[in-house]
Amino acid sequence: MAHTDGRLVENFIGGDLRAFTEIVERHRARLLWVARKYGHNEDDAQDILQEALFKASCNLHTWRHESSLSTWLHRLVMNSGWDFRNHRRQIEVTTLDDDALPHDINPHLAIDPIGERDKLLQLEESLARLRPDQRTALWLIDVEGYSVSHVAEREGVQPGTIKSRRSRAREMLRSELLAECSSRGGR
Secondary structure, three states, rough: OOOOOOHHHHHHHOHHEEEHHHHHHHHHHHHHHHHHOOOOOOHHHHHHHHHHHHHHHHHHHHOOOOOHHHHHHHHHHHHHHHHHHHHHHHHOOOOOOOOOOOOOOOOOOOHHHHHHHHHHHHHHHHHOOOOOHHHHHHHHHHHHHOOOHHHHHOOOHHHHHHHHHHHHHHHHHHHHHHHHHHHHHHH
């Protein structure tokens, strides 16, 4: 007897690792199709999917039943694909045997915890400057994973209003963060 997605999630959270395997088998084909939209080849798509499934396994307890599990997983794959695509644009691949930069000053091999903290603080400051309705739309959809229609219903407005608020919030964040990066010399 096949279990529902909800039951499989409960089983996995309860410690049944086979339940996650069944979730993956059930949704893999559709999720891989989504991942292929973000990758340049099959290996990229597999990497994107693997990253999303890892995030799913770590965060399945946060899935809310307001949206289907497939929608939640779809969003994770989209976010992983978006991260993959943007990360690839920003970083030129450097290998350990690349002598173009000595290993001790290669920024791709170095850890900079203070620089990462600065970025996080800047993001928090930028989020705080958004209008509350825009911040809510952005946070609930992009971080919490709610659907546009769910957020619209919660906020008592039309879905188009939520889409507009989210779009404006993203654009304002993008502008502020790019300006901050430029003022710091791309750091």
